[in-house]
Structures are given as structure tokens and as C-alpha cells.
Amino acid sequence: MHKLFGHDDRFLLQRLRSELDALGIPYLVKNEFAGGAVGELPWQDVQQEIWLLDEAWFHKASQVVVGLIDCLADPQTGAWVCENCGENNDGGFDICWHCQHSRPT
Numbered sequence: 152m153h154k155l156f157g158h159d160d161r162f163l164l165q166r167l168r169s170e171l172d173a174l175g176i177p178y179l180v181k182n183e184f185a186g187g188a189v190g191e192l193p194w195q196d197v198q199q200e201i202w203l204l205d206e207a208w209f210h211k212a213s214q215v216v217v218g219l220i221d222c223l224a225d226p227q228t229g230a231w232v233c234e235n236c237g238e239n240n241d242g243g244f245d246i247c248w249h250c251q252h253s254r255p256t
């Protein structure tokens with residue numbers, strides 16, 4: 152299996168899941184029901200993750216993720232979301248603080 156995307160924004164993940172559903176891309180969700188534990192665990196541990204069941208879909212699924220991330224970019228602050236790991240980055244960074252992936256253009 153291949154991890155596609157992880158994020159703590161459930162609304163964003165829900166949108167991603169409905170797009171994957173619409174395309175018939177098989178996936179599973181990790182940590183779907185972990186939300187009640189916020190406060191007990193570091194937030195990283197309760198972040199929901201989408202995993203592809205079939206890596207043959209990875210390219211197509213990545214395009215869906217990139218499309219969603221483009222919607223998230225905030226032109227006011229310049230904040231951006233890493234295409235590689237889904238981490239939020241301040242506008243002042245040109246590479247992701249988390250995985251060193253370069254900022255999307």
C-alpha cells in the first residue's frame with residue numbers, strides 16, 4: 152500500500168475521499184475514528200491518512216491531491232500546503248519544513 156495523503160483537516164480529507172470515490176479509486180482511511188482522542192495524543196498521531204490500496208492509481212490520485220491543495224493556497228498570507236506530505240507552510244518558506252519538498256509553483 153502507498154500513503155497518498157495525510158492531514159488534520161477533516162473537511163479537506165472528506166473532499167479528497169469524495170473525489171476518489173467519484174473516480175473509483177480504491178483507498179482506505181487510517182485514524183478515521185481517532186478524533187475523540189485529541190488532547191491525549193500529539194496531533195500527528197490522530198491525523199487522518201488516505202492510503203491507496205492499489206499503487207497503479209497513484210499518479211491519478213496525486214493529481215486529485217494537487218488539485219485540492221491548489222484550492223487551499225492562501226494568497227493573502229502566501230501560506231501554502233506541501234504537495235508531498237500535506238504539511239502547512241508559512242509564506243516565507245520555499246521548501247517544506249517537514250519534508251524539504253519544494254514549494255509548488
Ligand SMILES: [Zn+2]
Binds near residue numbers: 247
Ligand atoms: Zn512536505
